[in-house]
Amino acid sequence: MSQPVVHIQNLNLKYKHKVVLRDLNWTINRGDNWVLNGISGSGKTSLAKIITGTQSAVGNIDINFDTTSKLSARVMYVESWYQFKNLEGVANFYYQQRYTSLQVKETLTVEAELKLFGKENSLDFAQAEIIINALGFAGQKTSQLIELSSGEHKKLQLVKALWLKPQLLIIDQPYTGLDVNSRKSLNDLLDGIAKAGVNLILICNDTELPESINRFALLENGQIVEVSSAGRLQLDTDYSLGEIPEFLRKSPDYSSESIIRMVNINISYGEKQVLKNINWEVNKGERWLLQGHNGSGKSTLLSLVNGDHPQAYANELYLFGNRRGSGESIWDIKQRIGLISPEFHWYFDTSSTVWQSVASGLYDNFGLQLELPYTKAKQVDDLVAYFGLTDIKNETMGTLPLGKQRLVLLARTIIKNPELLILDEPCQGLDQQQTQYFNCLVDELCSNGMTLVYVGHYESALPTTLEKRILLDKGNVKVIEEINITEEAYSSSN
Structure with missing residues (x-):
């Protein structure tokens, strides 16, 4: 033997x-x-x-x-x-x-x-x-x-x-x-x-x-x-959400009816064209699913919205009612957006504590050294508790397992009740229980009017609030349509 x-x-x-x-x-x-x-x-x-x-x-x-x-x-x-x-x-x-x-x-x-x-x-x-x-x-x-x-x-x-x-x-x-x-x-x-x-x-x-x-x-x-x-x-996924923090029960303070408007957007790196004649409009309160094969251009599209891509200035792009490059700073844009993505997680400073990391979302930096006023500090405490992170709030991010790190960043993403929530494969690294927990939270948040762009491949790991879909294929818009996530047709099309 x-x-x-x-x-x-x-x-x-x-x-x-x-x-x-x-x-x-x-x-x-x-x-x-x-x-x-x-x-x-x-x-x-x-x-x-x-x-x-x-x-x-x-x-x-x-x-x-x-x-x-x-x-x-x-x-x-x-x-x-x-x-x-x-x-x-x-x-x-x-x-x-x-x-x-x-x-x-x-x-x-x-x-x-x-x-x-x-x-x-x-x-x-x-x-x-x-x-x-x-x-x-x-x-x-x-x-x-x-x-x-x-x-x-x-x-x-x-x-x-x-x-x-x-x-x-x-x-x-x-x-x-x-x-x-x-x-x-x-x-x-x-x-x-x-x-x-x-x-x-x-x-x-x-x-x-x-x-x-x-x-x-x-x-x-x-x-x-x-x-x-x-x-x-398969793990037990029986979740009962606690009461959502009061500051997240109200609708975001919108500055415009139009959140995103792209007109014939083209992005190239030398001979390689990544986005081709993209036309897309997102209005306040809409909940979009963004899909496409690996390399289809999803990340580049989101980088334009989040203010991270320099070629935004060479295109006709409107964010929150203003044309990109009309005088607003990148921080003006980021203050209105909550973002989580695998790439963002890669570069996040893991030397900050859980509490500091969540609080840093209020000011869009990668850590928090200043003291918060009482009302802001209470918001952080309430959100940390809602995500079940209170017992580890003083531990540094780098000491946590990947799934816990992702939950901390998700809490950070929504701390300021943003006008636009961008969730790019937010449940990578989470187990089934955490995934269901977070998507239930997304559903609850969006019921109060938050605008959402959600990237996800798995039908079983999507929030039910999604109502529209944009599908990219090799840098082109292949489909824009109304959806119902209980349908199975689109889950196999990307």
Whole structure:
């Protein structure tokens, strides 16, 4: 009988005074392909890093590679969060830099990054090309790393992992940021490498999984609990919202009937045209769903609205009734907008406490050093309590699991009751309970008249308040229509 690939005995991990893993035992045999789920903060990512050898813990872990296999004798971990570096080896970027320095060669291109990875691991680039094409990633080969969206960064890491074919591959949130077609293609690719002998561990709460997945487990109370099927992995989503803070029960103080108006908007980077003749109008109180394949132009479109893209001045763009460039500052625009996006999260200062981070949304900065007046401080306290964050309000963001960080940023986004709420895949990193909780909150907020632009791929993870949809395809507006999110037709069209 062959040895198991991974054999874990009595694994223990504490963070400060919290027990994360408690006498955990887990055996992964050859041919076992697992999905692991659990609430945010349960220790899934820590366990993955311990297996990979990048985080220490108390206990025994034996990893046994097959010395007769042609597969790489490695454990590879694809993180849910990827931090890239510039050409000088520095990772200290700022949020708007993605749009303000695209003509400057500050980071490697996708193709250069992959060729470097291939050289380091003695891989044939022709094999990478097959994976790139299967994931619909060929159009980004000449893009710099700083230009990529969160979904495109995920694809880059997946290409590396699928190309390398390690004997054990652990992927944290494999479908994060991927559109419907890319998720299907990824499942086919994962089935292919599993057939070749790669053992898989997918950390996720998705139900549309590769056919090769044959083992299922929850991480509960610091231990592995095996279950019989993917359906058993679904967490209890019975949420009862508390009373929404009083300052968020009133309608935003609108300055104009028109919130966004775009007239023949075109955005190009050299020869590459990202947006083509976009015409779109959003009026106050409307709730829009923005969709499109990865790389369709969604992030660029939102960067124009949020005041981050310099090419806004070369186009006919009206925000809150004023033409862009007519004298308003970027801070005049941002004061009217609440924004959350994966890219914004990348660049957020995680040295601030939870309370400071939420409060910073009042002034659109990345931290808060000044003292707030009593009424503003009470708003922060009320919102922190509403999101269930009171017990961790003095902890720094960097010490929290990703899901908790995202909840803090969501609270920050709505603290000023903005005229326009932009939620770009806001539930990335949240478990099912947190996702339902937040979308119920969005529904309640918008019932009082808040204007919403929401980016999301999953029909099951959308607020019910959405009423209109704009669909982008290769930089063009493909569809503008009225929607009912209980319908299934549009969920499969992007």
